Amino acid sequence: MGRLFAVVLAVITIVSAAIFIARIWWLPPDISVLGVGIDHQMTETMIASGVLFVVCQLVLAMFVWQYGDAGDARPIKTFPGGATPMVVIATILVSAEILVLTLVGTKVWGGIFLSPPDPSALHIDVQAEQFAYYFRYPGPDGKFGAIHPELIDDGNGNFFGLDPANDTAARDDIVSASLVIPVNKPILLTLHSKDVGHAFYVPELRIQQDFVPGLVIPLHFTATRLAKEEIVCTQLCGLGHYNMRAYLEVESLGQFQQWLKDHAP
Amino acid sequence: MTAPASPARTGVWVGIATITMSFAAYTSALLVRQGAGSDWQHFRLPSILYFNTVLLLVSSGTIELGRRRGYAWLIFTLGLGLLFIAGQVLAWRNLAAQGLFLATNPSSSFFYVFTVLHALHLLGGIVALGYVLVRLRAPTGGPPLTALGAVSLYWHFMDVLWLYLLVILALRL
Amino acid sequence: METTATSHHAPPQGFLRKYVFSLDHKVIGKQYLDLALVAVVIGMVLSWLMRFHLGFPTTAVPGLGKLAPTAAAGGVITPELYLALMTMHGTIMVFFVLTTAPFAGFGNFVLPIQVGAEDMAFPRFNMMSFWVTFVAFLVLVAAFFVPEGPPISGWTAYAPLSAIGKDAGPGLGTGQTLWAVSIALFCVGQLLGALNFIATTLDLRTKGMTLMRMPLSTWAWFITSVIGLIAFSVLLPACILLILDRVAGTSFFIPGGLVVSDRLQPHSGGSPLLWQHLFWFFGHPEVYIAILPGFGIVSHILPVFARKPLLGPKVVLICLIAIAFLSYTVWGHHMFLSGMNPLSATLFSVPTLVITIPATIVVLLWIGTVYGARMRFTTPALFCLGFISVFVSGGISGFFLAQPSIDTYLHGTYFVVGHFHFVMGVAAMFGIFAGVYFWFPKMYGRMMNDKLGKLHFTLTLIGVYCVFMPMHYLGLAGNVRRYSTFTDDYMKGSLPLHRFITIAALFTGAVQLIFFYNLIHSRLRGAKAPDNPWQATSLEWSTSSPPPFDNFGGHHPVVTHGPNEYGVKGPTGDYIMQASSDQPVTS
Numbered sequence A: 001m002g003r004l005f006a007v008v009l010a011v012i013t014i015v016s017a018a019i020f021i022a023r024i025w026w027l028p029p030d031i032s033v034l035g036v037g038i039d040h041q042m043t044e045t046m047i048a049s050g051v052l053f054v055v056c057q058l059v060l061a062m063f064v065w066q067y068g069d070a071g072d073a074r075p076i077k078t079f080p081g082g083a084t085p086m087v088v089i090a091t092i093l094v095s096a097e098i099l100v101l102t103l104v105g106t107k108v109w110g111g112i113f114l115s116p117p118d119p120s121a122l123h124i125d126v127q128a129e130q131f132a133y134y135f136r137y138p139g140p141d142g143k144f145g146a147i148h149p150e151l152i153d154d155g156n157g158n159f160f161g162l163d164p165a166n167d168t169a170a171r172d173d174i175v176s177a178s179l180v181i182p183v184n185k186p187i188l189l190t191l192h193s194k195d196v197g198h199a200f201y202v203p204e205l206r207i208q209q210d211f212v213p214g215l216v217i218p219l220h221f222t223a224t225r226l227a228k229e230e231i232v233c234t235q236l237c238g239l240g241h242y243n244m245r246a247y248l249e250v251e252s253l254g255q256f257q258q259w260l261k262d263h264a265p
Numbered sequence B: 001m002t003a004p005a006s007p008a009r010t011g012v013w014v015g016i017a018t019i020t021m022s023f024a025a026y027t028s029a030l031l032v033r034q035g036a037g038s039d040w041q042h043f044r045l046p047s048i049l050y051f052n053t054v055l056l057l058v059s060s061g062t063i064e065l066g067r068r069r070g071y072a073w074l075i076f077t078l079g080l081g082l083l084f085i086a087g088q089v090l091a092w093r094n095l096a097a098q099g100l101f102l103a104t105n106p107s108s109s110f111f112y113v114f115t116v117l118h119a120l121h122l123l124g125g126i127v128a129l130g131y132v133l134v135r136l137r138a139p140t141g142g143p144p145l146t147a148l149g150a151v152s153l154y155w156h157f158m159d160v161l162w163l164y165l166l167v168i169l170a171l172r173l
Numbered sequence C: 001m002e003t004t005a006t007s008h009h010a011p012p013q014g015f016l017r018k019y020v021f022s023l024d025h026k027v028i029g030k031q032y033l034d035l036a037l038v039a040v041v042i043g044m045v046l047s048w049l050m051r052f053h054l055g056f057p058t059t060a061v062p063g064l065g066k067l068a069p070t071a072a073a074g075g076v077i078t079p080e081l082y083l084a085l086m087t088m089h090g091t092i093m094v095f096f097v098l099t100t101a102p103f104a105g106f107g108n109f110v111l112p113i114q115v116g117a118e119d120m121a122f123p124r125f126n127m128m129s130f131w132v133t134f135v136a137f138l139v140l141v142a143a144f145f146v147p148e149g150p151p152i153s154g155w156t157a158y159a160p161l162s163a164i165g166k167d168a169g170p171g172l173g174t175g176q177t178l179w180a181v182s183i184a185l186f187c188v189g190q191l192l193g194a195l196n197f198i199a200t201t202l203d204l205r206t207k208g209m210t211l212m213r214m215p216l217s218t219w220a221w222f223i224t225s226v227i228g229l230i231a232f233s234v235l236l237p238a239c240i241l242l243i244l245d246r247v248a249g250t251s252f253f254i255p256g257g258l259v260v261s262d263r264l265q266p267h268s269g270g271s272p273l274l275w276q277h278l279f280w281f282f283g284h285p286e287v288y289i290a291i292l293p294g295f296g297i298v299s300h301i302l303p304v305f306a307r308k309p310l311l312g313p314k315v316v317l318i319c320l321i322a323i324a325f326l327s328y329t330v331w332g333h334h335m336f337l338s339g340m341n342p343l344s345a346t347l348f349s350v351p352t353l354v355i356t357i358p359a360t361i362v363v364l365l366w367i368g369t370v371y372g373a374r375m376r377f378t379t380p381a382l383f384c385l386g387f388i389s390v391f392v393s394g395g396i397s398g399f400f401l402a403q404p405s406i407d408t409y410l411h412g413t414y415f416v417v418g419h420f421h422f423v424m425g426v427a428a429m430f431g432i433f434a435g436v437y438f439w440f441p442k443m444y445g446r447m448m449n450d451k452l453g454k455l456h457f458t459l460t461l462i463g464v465y466c467v468f469m470p471m472h473y474l475g476l477a478g479n480v481r482r483y484s485t486f487t488d489d490y491m492k493g494s495l496p497l498h499r500f501i502t503i504a505a506l507f508t509g510a511v512q513l514i515f516f517y518n519l520i521h522s523r524l525r526g527a528k529a530p531d532n533p534w535q536a537t538s539l540e541w542s543t544s545s546p547p548p549f550d551n552f553g554g555h556h557p558v559v560t561h562g563p564n565e566y567g568v569k570g571p572t573g574d575y576i577m578q579a580s581s582d583q584p585v586t587s
């Protein structure tokens, strides 16, 4: 029985690892400036933990194969050196790994969340609601109109609760159901929610961030390739959660400017 | 360990740790909540709270007397405990008369949460004390002195907890 | 004399006292295990329904159309039903299976015997603990039957979705309130239990049972109770505040200016992140509440079947304590992307990675214990080995999620689902299985069928890897969790893999029937168990199977040895029992 277990375990380990290595299922191609760092970090972690995974499982399988009770009088053996050397070595190795991952990882994380957005970044305001996203561009005046929750009315298309009658900044705001951005231009999003928690996730951008009601959360990135990708909600927000999606369209600067013109209110 | 281990005492200490932890959670909720919104309104605590505080402090003394001198002091303690709760009810009615209810403002919400929970915990102590009193009276079996010790430990803790809450409420509300 | 605590109690009289409102820790332990059994069956059926829908999104589930005519018209699961199934599945599994069975169930049955006590310190609290938990379970199950449907906000019940009420959608009315009430009650029940565990371990140990002679299983339950005490005394306030937000109109977790279902909500100033902090301050330690008893069980059982002492038992103990301590410093790793200060993400990431050090050490010590052993591959031994394997698998995916920079990609995907199912779901289940196969003879005086057990083990091991390993692949591909379907363009490519997982899950579920059959059959017809069928050393094996109502038949065992004396020359074999110089008891 022990040997059967050892074989099953070894097969499971090798098959699982092989599928990772073959990258049959893997991250979609990255289209952002920061994606490179994240992918690198991912690969690094994959190698380190992959080795640990395979070694642990196979050593366990080996010992199990080797040390079954055959009913003979073979005496038991203790692990060479006992617990201490093993503990010391494990502590040093794992600590070193942690140190490296943290140092490298903090840089990547900092690039997304700790560094200020580029001053020239294009600012787009994002509102999430059950179960849609709305994106708002400030228009020629470069200013967003103020939000009045009591004026929000999906029925007449006033998703942001704007008051163009009294608020000049609101008059030229462009509201869109897809996120259209120019390529290679730093983008700054400000995320806020109309009702409950939501999230902004674009796997190709390697970026994910929650919307928290009551907070306005900044997020910045730069797309490096023309693309049309899906933005998905990853924070459970109610029955339509599975269907809460929008498109991210990365266009050339010219196309983008044309798009802005076409959509001016 | 020199004295024989007493599970009742250990139990009360563990209970104290639990209650402390949960009030620490409420306190951090209060601090976070106060910082989160700009809707916090301060109000004056009803002054009867200070009178109640004195009652409770005295009751801690009488329960100690009860442990040494006997039964009557314990009944007196029980009475003081009940009186304290009655006093708290008056404080709640006072606030209600000012139009401050549970949901009126975060400050009043926390006031009710803190004081009601403390009162419920004290009520637990009163029930335990009553139980010990009945047992002391019972013809069979010796007096459960460790149980009395455990109850008085809890009682003192209710005192300390109340003082802590009073300080928090006085500083924050 | 002391009367509230342990007493030389008389045998219980009458059916009610014996089997229902029993004060006997052994009966209470079995009650907890039976409750967990009922809960796990419900939880598993719910997961089948979910899996079925994920694999075959347009196919009707036979019979479901009749059972839930609105939520599954024609038998096809609607999105809100999917979320309800998921919420109930998660809640039932985490609270009513993984907390009740390994901790409250086995802890209750075994801990007092392992320390040589007659019963728990406060039998009445102990009974209350079970019955409050039981009521909590009924309240949760009742949520299935309320008009607005069962809650759909997940086992994490994030505010404000969980706090607003009916406006937020189906399932968020009465069902969600019942959820909060159920969890609050559950906290009370577990606090009473933890209180007992701690007092019993500290005060009721028999003569010679020093702390260092305590079996690691008892140590693990003790440490778990300390964790539980802190965790549940924070979750309880969180639930109370949530209930107040829902029913009394307060605004602890609900900010102002929310427009839900076209209505401006009458709240202001609350903090959704406050809920997340309180919840995860409980939630992360909760996963250790689920898994640490498994650590104890494996550390206790592995040497029995390796026929050699555990490698570095003191180190294991130190690691358990370190894990317990660290588990309170890492809750923020669930909130890297929640909008809290991004600097704190780094701060939470470090202890999260550091916690892998003691975990790695324990795993290595277990593997080192197998080295040079004379392993007896009984079913409980196999489940211990399986535990090590799945814990390694789950622990390693934790390495990814612990790093904020990678979590930005993997958070909210199936990678997380794969991770936590391995590390706490399956690992804890394997711990439970090991415990059942190991202690069953002591509990019921009968042996379980070992052949069936081995079949159950092998198929389950293969099954769980087929179910949960592919979830990591899905996650890498960016497949989002908590979605009821992936049919229209989004993630359509993942359907074949989802289908494979579904088939594997149905297979794994079916395999559990072997276990249930074995359980029931052995309870009624199993071979009579000797007092010490495994040649183990700890005190539960020096009394009869099952033990008398006061555990040692009026005798107080005297302990002279540690629990780890295997591979030595003993009076009856290659082991020395903890109470070996004491008179053995038979009743």
Ligand code: HEM
Pocket: C044, C047, C048, C050, C051, C086, C087, C089, C090, C091, C093, C094, C098, C153, C154, C155, C156, C417, C420, C421, C424, C425, C426, C429, C467, C481, C482, C483, C505, C509
């Ligand atoms: C029979 C084996 C099991 C299967 C096939 C299974 C399957 C699933 C599925 C399909 C989901 C929903 C994933 C999603 O849509 O995001 C889920 C969620 C979950 N499961 Fe399991 N599960 C099993 C056992 C367990 C066990 C033993 C536990 C105990 C820890 C557990 C705990 C959870 C939790 C906590 C969630 C998350 C619920 C939420 O998102 O709120 N499951 N499971």
Ligand SMILES: [Cu+2]
Pocket: A197, A198, A199, A233, A234, A235, A236, A237, A238, A240, A241, A242, A244
């Ligand atoms: Cu959503």
Ligand SMILES: [Cu+2]
Pocket: C283, C284, C287, C330, C331, C333, C334
């Ligand atoms: Cu965690």
